[in-house]
Amino acid sequence: MLTENEKILMTVVGGILLVFFLVIVFIISIARYQKMITKDLLEKQFLKERYEHEMLQVKLETQEDTFQLIGKELHDNIGQLLSTSRLLLGLTERNLEQPPETLLNANITIGQAINELRSLSKAIDPEWLRQFNFYDNLQAEMARMNSGVDLIRAEFICNTNLGLVPDQQIVLFRIVQEAIQNAVKHATPEYINILINMREQNLVVNISDNGQGFDINRHGSGMGIRNMKHRTAMLGGSITWESVLGSGTTVSIIIPVVNNTICL
Structure with a gap:
């Protein structure tokens, strides 16, 4: 119990x-x-x-x-x-x-x-x-500038294959085209040089001119520059400007191409 x-x-x-x-x-x-x-x-x-x-x-x-x-x-x-x-x-x-x-x-x-x-x-x-072929279209752009009435000497040197598919090549072309148009419109340069190289796993594009230059801190928020930054970000890259008033501007674009297919 x-x-x-x-x-x-x-x-x-x-x-x-x-x-x-x-x-x-x-x-x-x-x-x-x-x-x-x-x-x-x-x-x-x-x-x-x-x-x-x-x-x-x-x-x-x-x-x-x-x-x-x-x-x-x-x-x-x-x-x-x-x-x-x-x-x-x-x-x-x-x-x-x-x-x-x-x-x-x-x-x-x-x-x-x-x-x-x-x-x-x-x-x-x-x-x-x-x-779309970046190289051919940029060559045509250079030829058009050299035959124009603005007396601007344009030169394009590419020392590497582009590791970009056609869609990416179009975006890169628009970035470079915007840089050229900005230089022609605002800097009145005598020459514009474009140099493309491969550095390690990165595609490096430099667009240089001997124009008037500009203050990036004062004029770096324009629509053209914003578009260039946005398009570069779309490619996973970075873009910088080096400019000296009276001595010209260099635009540097760096784009990683590790896993992309070389198309050119």
């Missing part, structure tokens, strides 16, 4: 075990519920991301089709109209003993317009973008 104290002790122990059991059941239930909530949130996030990805894909495909149509119209229609106009101007010139200077300038201007139109047509052609 159990004594009264033993019965009380057993009742207390049993109550404690029951409470302990209920606490464990409660904790397990909370954990399961939390797991279900997390799973539900993850599924919703996955569905949302998949939906956004599909919508983005649709937009990109629509944009690509639109660009392709615009490029075709520019090349086939507007380009042909300009070429015909230039041909007619040429015939008029030949029929005149001394063609007026305005007519000659008009012919030259239309020729420039045709070249710009061809460049624009290529720039929005998806197939051209997929095969």
Whole structure:
């Protein structure tokens, strides 16, 4: 026979075990519920991301089709109209003993317009973008500058292959193009030199000019410079400016190319 104290002790122990059991059941239930909530949130996030990805894909495909149509119209229609106009101007010139200077300038201007139109047509052609070649396009940019009326000598030296895929080459080209345009527009240089080397696992691009220079602390927040910084960050790289007032500017771009495919 159990004594009264033993019965009380057993009742207390049993109550404690029951409470302990209920606490464990409660904790397990909370954990399961939390797991279900997390799973539900993850599924919703996955569905949302998949939906956004599909919508983005649709937009990109629509944009690509639109660009392709615009490029075709520019090349086939507007380009042909300009070429015909230039041909007619040429015939008029030949029929005149001394063609007026305005007519000659008009012919030259239309020729420039045709070249710009061809460049624009290529720039929005998806197939051209997929095969973009940084070296060839920068060489064309240098040739255009050297043949211009601004009397700027431009030189481009590349001592390495670019370890960048076409999409990345387009971004790098836009950065370099922005640096060139900034120099031409604001610094009035006599020359612009571009040197590209590979240093260890980094692609190093230096754009130098002997123009007026500028104060990076005062003018370093312009849209052009912000775009260059943003695009360089997209490539996982860094960009710096060294400028001395009256002595020119050097823009240095460093881009890691460790795991990329060499395309040139």
